[in-house]
C-alpha cells in the first residue's frame with residue numbers, strides 16, 4: 001500500500017514539475033488525456049452554462065410525456081470529433097437548429113476557463129459545423145515548430161499561431177507582404193526564418209538591406225543578388241523589372257504555341273508553364289524600406305521615385321512572373337511620400353510586430369483588419385518576436401517565429417549555397433563573397449611595445 005502511495009505521489013510530482021518547467025512535455029504526457037476527459041465529462045453542463053444549448057424539441061417533450069419518461073434537458077451541439085494535437089485539442093461540433101457560429105465565437109473565453117485550457121478559438125467550417133481549436137498551454141512562450149509541415153511549393157512555415165497551428169507564408173496565395181515593427185521587435189528574426197525555410201527550395205533570393213547589409217550579407221551564399229545601399233537598390237530593382245518583362249515574353253511565347261494545339265493548357269503564370277520552361281521564382285526581401293524612400297536633395301529624390309516606381313511595378317505585375325515582394329520596416333505610411341500608399345495597397349499580406357503607436361499599427365491593418373490594430377498595439381515589449389499577421393480577407397492571428405540565431409541561419413544558407421540560381425539579368429548584383437579564411441583574432445600587444 002505504501003509503495004502504491006509513493007508511486008502516485010511520484011507521478012503527481014512529475015506532472016506538476018513538467019507543467020511548471022516543460023508545459024509542452026506535460027501536455028503530451030498528462031495534459032491531453034486529462035483535458036479530453038474533462039471535456040467529455042463536463043461537455044453538456046459547460047455548454048449549458050455558456051448558453052450554447054437549445055431547449056428540447058416539441059416532439060421530444062411529447063414523446064417523453066406519452067412514454068412517462070423524464071423530461072429531456074436542453075441539448076448541446078453534437079460532438080462530431082475530438083482530436084488531440086501536439087499543442088491542444090480540436091473539437092468539431094454540429095450546431096443545433098437555431099444556433100449560430102457567432103454564438104460559439106462569442107463564448108470562446110467562457111469555454112476556455114470552463115475547460116481549464118489556455119486558449120480557445122472557433123471558426124465555421126461549413127454551414128452549422130464549427131471547429132474549436134483549443135491550446136493546452138501558451139505555445140508562443142517558447143516556439144517549437146513541428147517536425148512535419150506542409151511541403152507545397154512556395155508555402156513556407158515561418159511561425160506558430162497562438163492556436164498551435166503552423167503559420168505559413170504562402171507566396172502563391174498572397175504574393176506580396178509587408179512586415180512592420182518597432183526597433184528590437186523581432187522583424188529580422190522573422191526575416192531570417194523566412195530565408196532559412198526558403199534556402200532549401202528551388203527559389204532565387206534577392207535582398208535589399210539598407211542597414212549597410214548587416215542582416216542579409218552574412219547569408220550571401222544563398223542569395224542571387226544583394227544591394228546594401230539605395231543606389232545599388234535602384235539598379236537592382238530596374239534589373240528585376242527587366243527580368244519580369246522577360247518572363248512575360250516567355251509566357252506569351254508559350255501561349256502562342258499552345259493556342260494552336262487543341263486541349264493544350266494556356267499558361268497564365270509561371271506555374272502553368274511546363275517545368276523545363278518555367279523560370280525560377282524570385283523572393284525579393286527588402287529590410288528597412290524607409291531608407292529607400294528618404295532623400296536629402298534633388299538627385300536622391302529622383303532615385304527615390306525610380307525605386308518606388310519599380311517596387312510598385314513589381315507589386316502590380318510580379319505575381320504572374322513569379323516575383324514576390326517581402327518588405328520590412330519600422331513604418332510604411334504616406335509620410336514617406338508619393339507612391340507609398342499605392343505600393344502598400346498591393347502588399348496584401350501584413351505582419352505587425354510590437355509597434356510604438358497606434359498610427360504604425362494602422363499602417364499595417366487600418367485598411368484591411370481594423371480590429372487587428374488593437375491586438376498589435378497590445379503586444380508586450382518583453383514578448384519579442386510576437387506579431388499579428390493578417391491579410392486582405394480581414395482574418396488575423398497572433399504568431400511568433402522560432403528564435404533563430406544569425407549563426408544558425410548562416411549555416412543553413414551555406415549548406416544550401418549550391419541551390420543559388422544564377423540569373424543573367426541579376427549577375428552584376430551577385431554578392432562578392434568575403435574570403436573563406438577566418439579572420440585572425442587580434443593578438444595582445446607585447447608588454448615592451450605597450451610600455
Ligand SMILES: Nc1ncnc2c1ncn2[C@@H]1O[C@H](COP(=O)(O)OP(=O)(O)OP(=O)(O)O)[C@@H](O)[C@H]1O
Nearest residue numbers: 181182183184185186187188189384385401402403
Ligand atoms: N521570435 C523570437 N523569439 C525570441 N526572441 C526573439 C524573437 N524575435 C526576436 N527576438 C529577440 O529580440 C531581439 C530583437 O530582434 P530583431 O533583431 O529581430 O529585431 P528588429 O525588429 O529587427 O530590430 P531592428 O529594427 O533594431 O533591427 C533579438 O535580440 C532577439 O533575440
